[in-house]
Amino acid sequence: MYRWGMVIDLDKCTGCQACVVACRQENNIPSAGEEEAHLGRAKFWMNVVSEVKGNYPNVEMHFLPIPCMQCDRPPCTMVCPVAATYKNPEGIVAQVYPRCIGVRMCISNCPYTVRYFNWYEPSWPEEYQKGLNPDVYHRRKGITEKCNFCIQRIRRAKEKVKKEKRKMRDGEVVPACVETCPSEALYFGDLNDPKSRVSRLSKSRRAFRLLEEMGTEPKVYYLKEGEWDVGE
Amino acid sequence: MWESEALAQKYHKILTPLTHMRWPFRITVGLLSIIFLWSFFAFGWQYVWGLGVTGMGHPMSWTLYLVNFVFFIGISHAGTLISAILRITNAGWRTPITRAAEVVTVFALAAGPTNILFDLGRSEKFHWVAIHAQFKSPLLWDFTCIMTYFFTCVLFLYVLMIPDIALLRDRFPHRRWVYQLLSLGWTGTEKQQRILSKASAFLCIAVIPVAVSVHTVVSWVFGMQTQPMWHSTIFAPYFVAGAIYSGIAAIILVAAILRKVYHLEDYLQPIHFNNLGLLLLTMTLLWFYFTFAEYLTTLYGGGIEELAVFWTKVNGKYSPLFWLMVLFCFIIPFPILALKRFRTILGTSMVSVSVLIGMWLERYLIIIPTLSEPRLPYARGIYTPSWVEWSMLAGLSAGFVLALVLFTKFFPIISVWEMEKEAQEKTKLIRE
Numbered sequence: 001m002y003r004w005g006m007v008i009d010l011d012k013c014t015g016c017q018a019c020v021v022a023c024r025q026e027n028n029i030p031s032a033g034e035e036e037a038h039l040g041r042a043k044f045w046m047n048v049v050s051e052v053k054g055n056y057p058n059v060e061m062h063f064l065p066i067p068c069m070q071c072d073r074p075p076c077t078m079v080c081p082v083a084a085t086y087k088n089p090e091g092i093v094a095q096v097y098p099r100c101i102g103v104r105m106c107i108s109n110c111p112y113t114v115r116y117f118n119w120y121e122p123s124w125p126e127e128y129q130k131g132l133n134p135d136v137y138h139r140r141k142g143i144t145e146k147c148n149f150c151i152q153r154i155r156r157a158k159e160k161v162k163k164e165k166r167k168m169r170d171g172e173v174v175p176a177c178v179e180t181c182p183s184e185a186l187y188f189g190d191l192n193d194p195k196s197r198v199s200r201l202s203k204s205r206r207a208f209r210l211l212e213e214m215g216t217e218p219k220v221y222y223l224k225e226g227e228w229d230v231g232e
Numbered sequence: 233m234w235e236s237e238a239l240a241q242k243y244h245k246i247l248t249p250l251t252h253m254r255w256p257f258r259i260t261v262g263l264l265s266i267i268f269l270w271s272f273f274a275f276g277w278q279y280v281w282g283l284g285v286t287g288m289g290h291p292m293s294w295t296l297y298l299v300n301f302v303f304f305i306g307i308s309h310a311g312t313l314i315s316a317i318l319r320i321t322n323a324g325w326r327t328p329i330t331r332a333a334e335v336v337t338v339f340a341l342a343a344g345p346t347n348i349l350f351d352l353g354r355s356e357k358f359h360w361v362a363i364h365a366q367f368k369s370p371l372l373w374d375f376t377c378i379m380t381y382f383f384t385c386v387l388f389l390y391v392l393m394i395p396d397i398a399l400l401r402d403r404f405p406h407r408r409w410v411y412q413l414l415s416l417g418w419t420g421t422e423k424q425q426r427i428l429s430k431a432s433a434f435l436c437i438a439v440i441p442v443a444v445s446v447h448t449v450v451s452w453v454f455g456m457q458t459q460p461m462w463h464s465t466i467f468a469p470y471f472v473a474g475a476i477y478s479g480i481a482a483i484i485l486v487a488a489i490l491r492k493v494y495h496l497e498d499y500l501q502p503i504h505f506n507n508l509g510l511l512l513l514t515m516t517l518l519w520f521y522f523t524f525a526e527y528l529t530t531l532y533g534g535g536i537e538e539l540a541v542f543w544t545k546v547n548g549k550y551s552p553l554f555w556l557m558v559l560f561c562f563i564i565p566f567p568i569l570a571l572k573r574f575r576t577i578l579g580t581s582m583v584s585v586s587v588l589i590g591m592w593l594e595r596y597l598i599i600i601p602t603l604s605e606p607r608l609p610y611a612r613g614i615y616t617p618s619w620v621e622w623s624m625l626a627g628l629s630a631g632f633v634l635a636l637v638l639f640t641k642f643f644p645i646i647s648v649w650e651m652e653k654e655a656q657e658k659t660k661l662i663r664e
Contacts, residue, residue: 082365143353
């Protein structure tokens, strides 16, 4: 059984937002527009936030890419009154879109605020329509959505290895954000495989997780900045 | 067995509203209906376009509808609970108030959960909460408890109204078919009396734990979540106390208005308002105690996240509302209720208005600031309720009042048979 996890090397992240764009493209996430974004209706399954420290000329800029943490003990799943979200056997916190009725209790109980709601019927400019990914579910208005480590890619890769009767190679399947990252700051793989890159990196002394003290056991690890250590 | 003619003569003031329909009544009903129907338009608008027509966003995704939900459920509390407690403790002065209290409960309880319907992204799938029930969710506990409470309260109201319905059946021939059906063939025989008193005693006892459970689980919708200043063990009793507080205020206000409009001065006397005022005073103090304990604990031992929410309430962008809440919930009510001189009908009614506003603000301040200050410091949004949300609040309140007004046109708002029973017991005591 796989246990998917991600490692994000903050030292390598340049804040270029390529992962955000790739995620949008892969998962058919419409742009909200400036006005709606101001009201907090923008959806960022992958969100890069930045922090500026100090004043000119001594300025430091830090970036933090935030996908869903795919908690091992997710606070969001147990509060759903209709069981529209659950942790699947491979550890991905999945949203069952057709079941969701838009209560939004999962959103309010997510300490990482990484669940997003469809305030309106999603729409794209006409030129974009042809580029929509046919592999992802079309979410209508009134339901919650979230990052799922590009579950459609994982599903396809699993079908392929099953057909070829072999085991999945490390790095054979990666979400769109990981695939795109120009500085290779993102890693993805099976945490159950002790030899996988993510397993080794997650044990690095640079590794930490967000809000670890809450006991949610996220499967997204960060490697902290400033320590010049490969971490493996 | 009581003579219906004699009873109707004796209590004609209670029964007059059922037969008289003057123009103020028509105007009131007309206005309320317009506001009520307007909210249907607003809901239709929201249903067609999506929840985007509200002011909600990320991270403020639970807002005014939830506030109204908690507020109306709170109002629903006092009614039957107070009525049951007063019955069990045999408080003699309760008799003219209980019916009104029970009616307020039933309609507030109908209004409260309606907010959840508005709040759903897919309102048409509301029944899925029952079909695909997931019992780990506090919302499902809510659903279960509220439904239980609603049916218990309707039963409570109805059972204790049967003798009065029977009276109406005998008095109003042209509405006879309705009352005939509802009176269940009540004639007031000794056997029926015995069953009624047994049933009401049972319901009195049954309704108390149910009522407490309802606001307990309503608080747990927030208390069970991990968010700062929601995740508090005090929430269940805090919410129950707050609910009873706003509920008593609602009853006082309703009683005062009924007294004025339907000329029930003979039945709803200053003593009733004085006694209800004392109950309200108790709840004022209790509310202050809970609020003080909750906020002091947060301030003293709270972590960074808790304190962020604390300061945004006390000293930040929500502070005007916070201090208004303190004003309306404590500073105004306490002195007026504490002094006997001010514990008049006017005094208690004014305090009730203040308490109702204050308690609505309290619900607002519990729900919204927490979401505005999430743990991770990046997700920020602004929230201003849109016209749709205000329309729903107005429509819901209008619908609630409309239901009350129409109820008084079909059923006596003061329990005639209980008044008579009490009067008979009194004369018996005097004779002895």
